[in-house]
Amino acid sequence: MAVTALGRGSYEVVGESDDAYLVDLPAGRCTCPDHRFRDERCKHVRRVAIEITAGRVPAPDQIAVDCERCGETMFTEHTAFEPYLCPSHELSVGDMVYDRETGQRLLVVGLSDRRADEVSISAARGTVADHYSNREYDADDPVVSVVYPDSFELTQHGPAPDSLTVYSFPRPRLTVTPS
Ligand SMILES: [Zn+2]
Ligand SMILES: [Zn+2]
Known part of the structure; x- marks a missing residue:
């Protein structure tokens, strides 16, 4: 039997004779005659339960991502935040990332579980969630701190410290x- 996750706890199960049934796992229901009678x-x-235990299909509260x-x-x-990364490629300090809005390259200098509506940019500008450029993102997105490495300035007196300001972005x- 081949099992395909359809999302929200629904699975399609196709048997040897190509008969396809729909399983609603949270409700414990199936569209086959055996189940109904x-x-x-x-x-x-x-079979769906076995496939989940074996890690071959996502559980009802999970989604399959690359x-x-x-x-x-x-x-x-379901509640995981983009960018989706496997355990060996999880985001860490020192990683180069890109702003989906501008394509600009950024260097990660800090990771946090704090929400975008909890981290303030400045007294005048409110929180990360309040910023006009973050309207498309959710208030509960975790915040990542970054610098723009390309904005670094070397003057005749040496590095300009103010050229590397730390900015806070919603993780997604x-x-x-790179785009
Ligand atoms: Zn069935
Ligand atoms: Zn990976």
Whole structure:
């Protein structure tokens, strides 16, 4: 039997004779006659459970996504934030990332679990979530601190320290792939 996750806890199960049934796992229901006429878990519901345990299809609270760096498919919680990255490519300090809005390259200098509406940019400009350029992003997105390496200035007196200001971005606004 071939099992395909359709999202929101629904799975399509295709048997050897090409008969396809729909399993709603959270409800424990299946569209096959066996399930409807007898009050027990049919082989399709059981098969979906086996496939989830084996890690071959995502659980109801998970989605299948590809790691932005290696392309490996993984199952992650519905609530995970982009950029989707597998455990060996998780975002870390020192990584080069790109702003999805401008394409500009950024260097990660800090990671945090704090929400965009909790981190303030300045008294006058409010929080990261309030900033006009972040309207498309959610208030509960975690914040990542970055600098623009290309804005670094070397003057005749040496490096200009003010040229490397730290900025805060909602994590989903960042990507590891240059556009
Ligand atoms: Zn069934
Ligand atoms: Zn990866």
